[in-house]
Amino acid sequence: MGTKLTELNFDHSISKKDLMKVLKNEARSIHIQDIMKASNFLREDAKFMPLKERDDYIARFTKAFFARIKDIKDDRLEYSGKVDQGKLSEFLEIQNKMAQNAQSDDEICFNHIARVVSTYTTFIREESIHPVGTRFPGGFTLRYVNGVYLCPVKDKQKDTPSALCRFCVSVQDESVDS
Numbered sequence: 001m002g003t004k005l006t007e008l009n010f011d012h013s014i015s016k017k018d019l020m021k022v023l024k025n026e027a028r029s030i031h032i033q034d035i036m037k038a039s040n041f042l043r044e045d046a047k048f049m050p051l052k053e054r055d056d057y058i059a060r061f062t063k064a065f066f067a068r069i070k071d072i073k074d075d076r077l078e079y080s081g082k083v084d085q086g087k088l089s090e091f092l093e094i095q096n097k098m099a100q101n102a103q104s105d106d107e108i109c110f111n112h113i114a115r116v117v118s119t120y121t122t123f124i125r126e127e128s129i130h131p132v133g134t135r136f137p138g139g140f141t142l143r144y145v146n147g148v149y150l151c152p153v154k155d156k157q158k159d160t161p162s163a164l165c166r167f168c169v170s171v172q173d174e175s176v177d178s
Helices: 016-028 032-045 051-074 085-100 105-124
Strands: 143-145 148-151
Touching (some): 016 051, 016 105, 032 051, 085 105
Antiparallel strands (some): 143 148
16 A cells, blocks of 8 residues: 555555545645645636636635645544445546646646545545535535535536546435536
């Protein structure tokens, strides 16, 4: 078992406990400057969004990055069971391709943090990749109702090759026309 997500050995089963050790190691390597660079990337990436949505988007994701990195570092729970290696491998392959196509240091930082956080939420916590309250075009938000994550764009994005939606535990919010 490696100490980084890029060093995982998919020839052997991977326990949630072992994956958590890797994620903790990765989280310890992320510093405030990295989160600030990721925030700069978000600001650049969202420059064409309407101002209100853009500011909310940047603030929510920056806060989520801070909170989730802290959660990973502080998480003392014992996770049992194995990770679905096929899904994890495909998940990380998509993220590695995005990282390889990064155009700036800010985008590299964003991709690294997103990889660590989304792996934690998806494969360890089994929670929605996007934070509850994330706003999507049209003013729709990701909600958590009766123990279920409701995503307003799940059905539209689940077949997009670069989207991670197909790995996410959220389901399509049926109150939103898909």
